[in-house]
Amino acid sequence: MTAFSTTYLMCAPDHFEVSYVINPWMAGNIAHGNRSIAHQQWQALVDKISTVANVVCMPAERGVPDLVFTANAGVVRGQKVVLSRFRHKERQEEEQYFEKWFSDNGYTVLKTPADLPFEGAGDALLDRHEDLLWFGHGHRSDLKCAEILAEQLDVEVQPLRLVDERFYHLDTCFCPLDGGYVMYYPAAFDAASQAAIEERVPAHRRILIQEEDALHFAGNTVNCGTHIFLNRASETLVKMLHMYGFTVHQTPLTEFLKAGGAAKCLTLKLNEPVLEKKAAA
Ligand code: ARG
Numbered sequence: 001m002t003a004f005s006t007t008y009l010m011c012a013p014d015h016f017e018v019s020y021v022i023n024p025w026m027a028g029n030i031a032h033g034n035r036s037i038a039h040q041q042w043q044a045l046v047d048k049i050s051t052v053a054n055v056v057c058m059p060a061e062r063g064v065p066d067l068v069f070t071a072n073a074g075v076v077r078g079q080k081v082v083l084s085r086f087r088h089k090e091r092q093e094e095e096q097y098f099e100k101w102f103s104d105n106g107y108t109v110l111k112t113p114a115d116l117p118f119e120g121a122g123d124a125l126l127d128r129h130e131d132l133l134w135f136g137h138g139h140r141s142d143l144k145c146a147e148i149l150a151e152q153l154d155v156e157v158q159p160l161r162l163v164d165e166r167f168y169h170l171d172t173c174f175c176p177l178d179g180g181y182v183m184y185y186p187a188a189f190d191a192a193s194q195a196a197i198e199e200r201v202p203a204h205r206r207i208l209i210q211e212e213d214a215l216h217f218a219g220n221t222v223n224c225g226t227h228i229f230l231n232r233a234s235e236t237l238v239k240m241l242h243m244y245g246f247t248v249h250q251t252p253l254t255e256f257l258k259a260g261g262a263a264k265c266l267t268l269k270l271n272e273p274v275l276e277k278k279a280a281a
Pocket of ligand 1: 022023026066071121122123169171259260265
């Protein structure tokens with residue numbers, strides 16, 4: 001393997017399908033997938049990411065079709081991982097496979113209390129500029145996990161309330177980018193959360209996504225250095241990202257959109273740097 005400094009965990013869609021409905025994207029899509037196209041799209045994403053980062057794959061397992069969405073394995077910081085506890089029983093079987101992979105690979109595995117749903121890096125995203133964890137709640141993860149994560153990962157946590165059920169995980173509509181930029185779809189958040197983002201991130205580092213791009217999961221981006229990998233983006237968004245110094249690589253992930261996921265959901269960044277804390281004012 002080429003030694004890039006970033007590594008993503010992925011899982012091949014060998015058993016991927018839509019066999020239940022736990023988000024609005026899945027409705028009407030049961031048994032409407034094409035696994036061979038899913039494979040091609042997934043492989044194309046792997047090939048593109050592999051030009052700038054390492055990709056490691058965990059084994060695919062039968063009976064857990066959403067295991068491909070490794071972003072939901074947990075949230076990783078340094079050598080620690082806080083494992084997910086899925087809200088829906090349909091995904092709870094996945095927890096054992098994610099736990100095994102992290103234990104086998106030398107991570108310190110931490111857990112939130114059994115009665116509190118938490119969906120990993122679907123809802124918990126580290127900022128790229130300051131030592132801060134953005135935490136989405138309102139659909140899947142329980143707000144009470146904010147405090148627990150702060151303690152377990154020794155990081156400041158900023159909760160953000162999600163209010164549009166199409167954007168049920170934070171990573172479907174919000175993406176911290178290198179250089180401290182934050183790309184997001186404001187209408188997915190309540191007013192207080194929009195204000196919190198504006199307070200923390202200066203205007204010149206906020207990249208707003210329009211609804212059309214949000215619906216194509218442009219906010220569900222894998223960002224590695226100046227590279228951005230996503231399903232699809234409008235010319236306007238591509239140009240805007242280019243202005244900020246990013247190169248956008250579009251790679252169709254339509255089979256995964258049927259399950260409510262795209263590029264970012266299909267990956268988990270394994271080596272999250274622990275940023276220095278700001279000195280107390
Ligand atoms: N069908 C999956 C679910 O509803 C999709 C998960 C997408 N993952 C993500 N990180 N947004 O849980």
